Amino acid sequence: MLSSKVSQALNKQIELEASSSQYYLAMASWAETQGLNGVSAFLYSHADEERMHMIKLVRFVNERGGHGVVPALKQPPVTFKSVKAVFEEILKHEIKVTNEINNLVDITLKEKDYTTHNFLQWYVSEQIEEEALARQTVDKLKLIGDDKGGLYFFDRDMTALAAASGEVDAEKGA
């Protein structure tokens, strides 16, 4: 059974994962309107991934005798300055998510909730991957700078990355 402190903290995380999903979905839709089909495919699949992170938490809370609450969400931005700005935002956002996961892990230790602590390890490793990917992508975009040809190839690479990340998620059950 979850303590009310852990249950509240997990529900806060549910809201953060849900808003991450909406945020990346808004980015995907914007990228699609810019003709960046690879970037948008990657972002659509990233938005789906965040939704899975949310559902995984909802189901865990319910399984442990709590109630996973589906939250109301604020509207994310509609337009973005550039592809680089999008990935810089993603990196900033993922660092924030990592900090929140770490806080959650800390709460479970204080509450001596080792089951939830164990469950959260999946999110701890997931955040290492998410942050690394965002960081690498920002670095690539810095190299490309204003080169339109470079952006064309970057967009093409993102199509492959979106397909690969879909396959990995299916294997992980994420």
Ligand code: OFO
């Ligand atoms: Fe759920 O990992 Fe990104 O936000």
